[in-house]
Amino acid sequence: MRIFALNLSDSIGGAAKAAYRIHQAVRAAGVNSSLIVNRKSLSDPNILGPKTLLKVLFDKFRSGVGVLMTRALSSQKTDYHSVAIFPTWWAQKFSRSDVDVIHLHWINGEMMSISDLGEIQKPLVWTLHDMWAFSGAEHYSRNSRWKEGYTQTNRPEDEAGFDLNRWTWLRKQGAWKKPIQIVTPSKWLADCVRSSALMHGWPVEVIPNPIDVEKWTPLDKNIARKKLGLPQGVPLILFGAIGGAADPRKGFDLMQSALKELSKQEGISELVIFGQSAPDQPIDLGFPIHYLGHLSNELDMQLAYSAADVLVAPSTQEAFGQTASEAHACACPVVAFEDTGLADVIEHQKTGYLAKASNVQDLATGISWVLRSVSQSNQLNLAARACAVEKFSYPVVAQQYKSIYSKVLNSSKN
Structure with a gap:
């Protein structure tokens, strides 16, 4: 054919x-x-x-x-x-x-x-x-x-x-x-x-x-953080800022509100942003922020997913969400809203968390739940990887x- x-x-x-x-x-x-x-x-x-x-x-x-x-x-x-x-x-x-x-x-x-x-x-x-x-x-x-x-x-x-x-x-x-x-x-x-x-x-x-699950595999978290210059021993929240505040669909405003809510109740966490360099006027999100800039190759993306404890993908309209499937292939849980194409990638409270549509409080709850879960066991990580292999290979x-x-x-x- x-x-x-x-x-x-x-x-x-x-x-x-x-x-x-x-x-x-x-x-x-x-x-x-x-x-x-x-x-x-x-x-x-x-x-x-x-x-x-x-x-x-x-x-x-x-x-x-x-x-x-x-x-x-x-x-x-x-x-x-x-x-x-x-x-x-x-x-x-x-x-x-x-x-x-x-x-x-x-x-x-x-x-x-x-x-x-x-x-x-x-x-x-x-x-x-x-x-x-x-x-x-x-x-x-x-x-x-x-x-x-x-x-x-x-x-x-x-x-x-x-x-x-x-x-x-x-x-x-x-x-x-x-x-x-x-x-x-x-x-x-x-x-x-x-x-x-x-x-x-x-x-x-x-x-x-x-996704090629033979290529996109989990890397050692400590090595990944060292390669990217990220801190060890601290929960890291990953966010892709491609489009950023300029694209309302990407949910940057909802992410900001959720992180500010999270900063009131959580212990020490830090935010990692890829797809954007550090702005001239820093944004106060209630957490220390590390900017990775535009990651031009797949290995750098693989390192970022492997270094993170959770990827947050707060889009309000999304056909699928390849960053989420890539993250899962690298054993990284994902938090997103339930009413977009990302719901086909994430299995709620098994490989991540699906928050109620555009609900800032539930988005913050989801991030907190994942961070707490991965600190206690690696079940979410293993399930995320298995999901990618079974559904997206x-x-x-x-x-x-x-x-x-x-x-x-x-x-x-x-």
């Missing part, structure tokens, strides 16, 4: 990481998969990027124009939007190829237009990494238009000017006449698809994002994707 998987990049962003890991997993399981990207940085020969400098520059130009167009038309300047307006030749290329199944991932950044997707004549699988596919131009929606349909009467009052989201949604509605096999990494995102006005009734399967996830590929291929022949 020959598969073409598409993603904008092979390494930049969470969707790229997931797409590449899925590609690696299915290849290891015997599937002839090629990952096609517009932005290639890895040396893997099975990743196909632009063949000429002119194509690289042209793709960047298209993407840049798309961003400028979106910014000019949208009144929501802080949220990421994609209009997917510029046509390409992907549909024609795929039709002429001998590929069996096209596997779409994050195809934004003007990699493919909305109309392109509707013209592909090959069997399709589309793994969603956010809400864009069934929303308007936004990648995560803060209102219910994706459920109701983008009408002229349900636009949020804080938006003005041209209704970019309605225009984009209507183009999807007009172009995508035939249901596509959707895969989501979590039940939360699958429920969103099923509840959406655009994709209601489309086939949906939940398959978690995989390459062989487990690859078999699920092989079944999906066979399903859509057989359906296309009937």
